[in-house]
Structure formats: structure tokens, C-alpha cells
Amino acid sequence: MTRNHLLKIYEMCKSKVAESLSNATFCAITTNLCKSRSTQSFLSVTAHYINTENFTSKSCVLETVHLTTNHTGENIALELQRVTKEWNTHDKVAFAVTDSASNMNVAIRMTKWNHLPCLAHTLNLIVQGAIASDVNLSGLQTQCRTIVAYFHRCVKASDRLVNIQKQLNIPQNKLIQEVETRWNSTFYMFQKYIEQHNAIITTLCLLDRKDLCLNNTVA
Structure with missing residues (x-):
């Protein structure tokens, strides 16, 4: 499978997710920082919403960002805003769920979204x-x-x-x-x-x- 083929599949899947998301009135965002075995840092952003056509719940990973900057609340907020704006969901976010880390608290406060701490983390x-x-x-x-x-x-x-x-x-x-x-x-x-x-x-x-x-x- 060639790179071009993979890119075509990606764009096709992205279009389907974007179309499904566009019909959602509101969504919730979950986000988490993790490290790979090579100690590279990634920020994952997932949208959760109700499909208005059949009223089923949907969860879609919007992006997993390779973070090359310091993990400050400001930098995380910038990435969250960039990702949600690219997917036209920024103004649809009813609340965001994260762990209770101080940088996450700052990031969500800067986005002005409602914030819920992750139950599993708590x-x-x-x-x-x-x-x-x-x-x-x-x-x-x-x-x-x-x-x-x-x-x-x-x-x-x-x-x-x-x-x-x-x-x-x-x-x-x-x-x-x-x-x-x-x-x-x-x-x-x-x-x-x-x-x-x-x-x-x-x-x-x-x-x-x-x-x-x-x-x-x-x-």
C-alpha cells in the first residue's frame, strides 16, 4: 500500500467524519497527553456526540498531535483551539473532559469551555x-x-x-x-x-x- 493510497483513505474517512460532525448540535471533547516509547509527546483530541440521523452515540479521534513545545496550558489550549476550529466544532463544545493536571486545567480555562475532570483519573x-x-x-x-x-x-x-x-x-x-x-x-x-x-x-x-x-x- 503506497503513501498516496493511504492519504486518499485518510481524506475519505476525514470527509465522512466531518459530515457526521456537522450534523451534531453539540459535542464533548476528551483530550489526553501521552508519551511514546521513544519519549515523544502526543496530545490526542476526541469528539463525542449524538448522530442526529439515528440517535446513536459517536466517538471520533479528530487528531493526535505531536507536541514539540513545552506542555504549558497555553500551548495545549492553542492546539485544542486549532484542532476544533479545523473540524468546525469549537463553538459546539458543551464541555471538555481531562485529567486534573494543572496544565490541563489552565488549557480548558483558556478555551472557555465547560470543564469536567476525568472520573477514572479522579x-x-x-x-x-x-x-x-x-x-x-x-x-x-x-x-x-x-x-x-x-x-x-x-x-x-x-x-x-x-x-x-x-x-x-x-x-x-x-x-x-x-x-x-x-x-x-x-x-x-x-x-x-x-x-x-x-x-x-x-x-x-x-x-x-x-x-x-x-x-x-x-x-
Whole structure:
């Protein structure tokens, strides 16, 4: 598939989305900053609206912008205004949903849109704050994170864990590393650790890494 072919497909899809958006009376905007593995920064802008022809909800990514400037509220606001004006949605935005980062708060304030904080992000802050307030639980979180990181980076340990799982007749599931911005990943990390506790302890002892072990009362 050639570049020209891809560009034609893009323009065709863009026209369809623009036509659908043009019939919407209002829309909501969600936007988020993320980084690629090569640490490049991107700003994603998505429109959510009701299709007036069949009254179904639609969500369309309008653009994912490569940000080469500082992530200030002003720079983010400029990009949001540029994207929404290109798609003729700037004056249709009923509200914008973002995380609670200060630069996002500034950006939406500058656009003069109504602002709603992301529920998932707010929930994550609540859960992580609750964990941090409990010394024992936060210590357990740190220890589990260290253990999972060890098995993820050490092929020998990972392979040995699989063998021990087979010997103990434990499900051969991989350990899950938490993602700081996703509280449920912390839950899944704990859940998988509990499931694999015996296999993990056995493997660490065989590899002479007892320093990483959690004792049975904690686990």
C-alpha cells in the first residue's frame, strides 16, 4: 500500500467524519497527553456526540498531535483551539473532559469551555491516596512492585517461575506490573501475586534472592 493510497483513505474517512460532525448540535471533547516509547509527546483530541440521523452515540479521534513545545496550558489550549476550529466544532463544545493536571486545567480555562475532570483519573487519585496513607499497605505495594520488576527483567527468573508453576500445579499466569496512573493495575498486581505467592517464594529461594521475599503473614 503506497503513501498516496493511504492519504486518499485518510481524506475519505476525514470527509465522512466531518459530515457526521456537522450534523451534531453539540459535542464533548476528551483530550489526553501521552508519551511514546521513544519519549515523544502526543496530545490526542476526541469528539463525542449524538448522530442526529439515528440517535446513536459517536466517538471520533479528530487528531493526535505531536507536541514539540513545552506542555504549558497555553500551548495545549492553542492546539485544542486549532484542532476544533479545523473540524468546525469549537463553538459546539458543551464541555471538555481531562485529567486534573494543572496544565490541563489552565488549557480548558483558556478555551472557555465547560470543564469536567476525568472520573477514572479522579478515582485513581483517591485509591492511590488511600494506599499512600497506610504505611503497611504502601510498603507491601512497593515490595510487590519490586518483585514483579525482577521477574520481568530477569529471563532466568521468569523461566524458573514457569517451571515451578508447573510443579506446584499453579496457573501459568504472568505477573502484572502496576501502572501508576491506573489504580486497577495495582489491584491486578496484588491479585496475581496472591495467586502466585507459593511459586514466587519458591523461585526466589532457589535463585538465592530471599531478600525479595514477602513473609507468609504479609502475603
